[in-house]
Amino acid sequence: MTPIVKVVVRLVGGFIFLYGCYIVLYGHLSPGGGFAGGAIIAAGLILSRLAFGTTAKQEKSASISSSIFESTGGLLFLLVGLLGLFVGGYFFINLFPSFGTQGRLVSAGSIPFSNIAIGIKVAAAILSIFLVLASTKYIFKE
Amino acid sequence: MLDLIVLLIFMIAAGIVAVEIKDLLASVIALGAVGFAVAIGFIMLAAPDLAIVQIVIEVLSVVFFVAVILKTTHVDSAAGRPYKPADIFTFVVFGVFALAFVYFGIRLFAGLAPMSRELGQVASHYLTQGLAETGAVNRVTSVVLDYRALDTLGETTVLFTAVIGVLAVLRLEGRRK
Amino acid sequence: MIILVASLILFLVGLYAIITKRNMIKIAVGFSLMEYSVNFLFAIVGFRPGAVPPILQAVEVGKVYSDPLPQALVLTAIVIGLGVTAFMLSLILRIYNRIGSFDLEEIQRLKG
Structure with a gap:
């Protein structure tokens, strides 16, 4: 890519990542949540990959780590459900829904944790799909 | 509108x-x-x-x-x-199906409750009791992650399966070469 | 009413692509169009005239809110749609690698 794109991505990329984290963390208070925030984080990572390009070694390590993150997100979400089962008695019951002040960040019991788990999972899933679909290993030209 | x-x-x-x-x-x-x-x-x-x-x-x-x-x-x-005779048959079948689809769609939507100002019982329960029961200001999040969290778990499983499918379909070629 | 029927017509445009087109990318495009129209139909069903988003501290009398349930169902369906599209694209890429074409008739001819 041209230097213009690289400079702009270097300036903007961090803010996109930060915005994705904000959307994930404030999912129970404002529009957004795990699905939207995870997709935004993945879009930021894909943007920096498209702008700077990668070597084959970097791509291999990135695909391994994204698989690990995806499994971690799925297991975390399941863990939230199982905690509800073992502590509260029902699968996915909301533990301590009235903890904290309503309308502030620390509230809504286990919903923010579910949001974080889903955000990690969606971001890693989209990134790993992109890595496979767009990696340099599979170029088919006639 | x-x-x-x-x-x-x-x-x-x-x-x-x-x-x-x-x-x-x-x-x-x-x-x-x-x-x-x-x-x-x-x-x-x-x-x-x-x-x-x-x-x-x-x-x-x-x-x-x-x-x-x-x-x-x-x-x-x-x-x-250029189109073959079999293609023209496909177009005719599609046209008949499209007309029937729109006709039955109109009949279905006429039977559906019109866009009134009242919400259904479930939706009004989510709106009025959602904050007290789940603590989430955003009611959509409270439905996705509390009332219907099992559904969300199923959807994440589908996403996981789709990713595994993509990896399996495209990895096979790389291993063989 | 007219909006509901119009989104049915968008669904039919996608179905037309799937049934009559011979190019695999066009079929994937038609599939995405059908998915968008169904998502849009769900959002229309949850809408009331003059509604505001269901993000609130307490229900105010006299305000109309849109139904949160169809929105919650569509929210996950959109992300699943991306996964399904990516899976379809990976299958298409693999068939192209084997055959060298997106054309379904050519694939049928080569496979005998």
């Missing part, structure tokens, strides 16, 4: 362009236009959560399509081929 109708006419026009245009890259870009129109429509329909997700997912889906087309070819070799 009028703005939604104009938006839907734009979406149908962009959809027809996406289906009928010869160049595949232009077809994918027209699909992107439809997706962004859907995102605008979600904002008009008072669903900002959906609009945020739709606009990001649309960008990523166009990126995926373009990544595939750039690796292969953007010429539609099937376009411009």
Whole structure:
């Protein structure tokens, strides 16, 4: 890519990542949540990959780590459900829904944790799909 | 109401362009236009959560399509081929099916409750009791992650399966070479 | 009413692409169009005239809110749609690698 794109991505990329984290963390208070925030984080990572390009070694390590993150997100979400089962008695019951002040960040019991788990999972899933679909290993030209 | 109708006419026009245009890259870009129109429509329909997700997912889906087309070819070799009698039979069957589909759709929507000002019982329970029961100000999040969290677990499983499918289908070739 | 029927017509445009087109990328495009129209139909069903988004501290009398349930169902369906599209694209890429074309008739001829 041209230097213009690289400079702009270097300036903007961090803010996109930060915005994705904000959307994930404030999912129970404002529009957004795990699905939207995870997709935004993945879009930021894909943007920096498209702008700077990668070597084959970097791509291999990135695909391994994204698989690990995806499994971690799925297991975390399941863990939230199982905690509800073992502590509260029902699968996915909301533990301590009235903890904290309503309308502030620390509230809504286990919903923010579910949001974080889903955000990690969606971001890693989209990134790993992109890595496979767009990696340099599979170029088919006639 | 009028703005939604104009938006839907734009979406149908962009959809027809996406289906009928010869160049595949232009077809994918027209699909992107439809997706962004859907995102605008979600904002008009008072669903900002959906609009945020739709606009990001649309960008990523166009990126995926373009990544595939750039690796292969953007010429539609099937376009411009003369129609065979079997194709004309397909068109006739599709036309009959489309007419029946729209007819029964109209009858179904006439039976559906009209856009009244009252919400259903379940929705009004979510609206009035949602904050006390789940502590989430955003009611959509409270439905996704509390009332119907098991459904969300199923959806994440589907996403996981889709990712595993993509990896399995494309990894096989790399291992053999 | 007219909006519901218009989104049915968008669905039919996607179905037309799937049934009559011979190019695999066009079929994937038609599939995405059908998915968008169904998502849009769900959002229309949850909408009331003059509604505001269901993000609130307490229900105010006299205000109309849109139904949160269809929105919650569509929210996950959009992300699933991206996964399904990516899976379809990976299958298309693999067939192209084997055959060298997106054309379904050519694939049928080569496979005998």
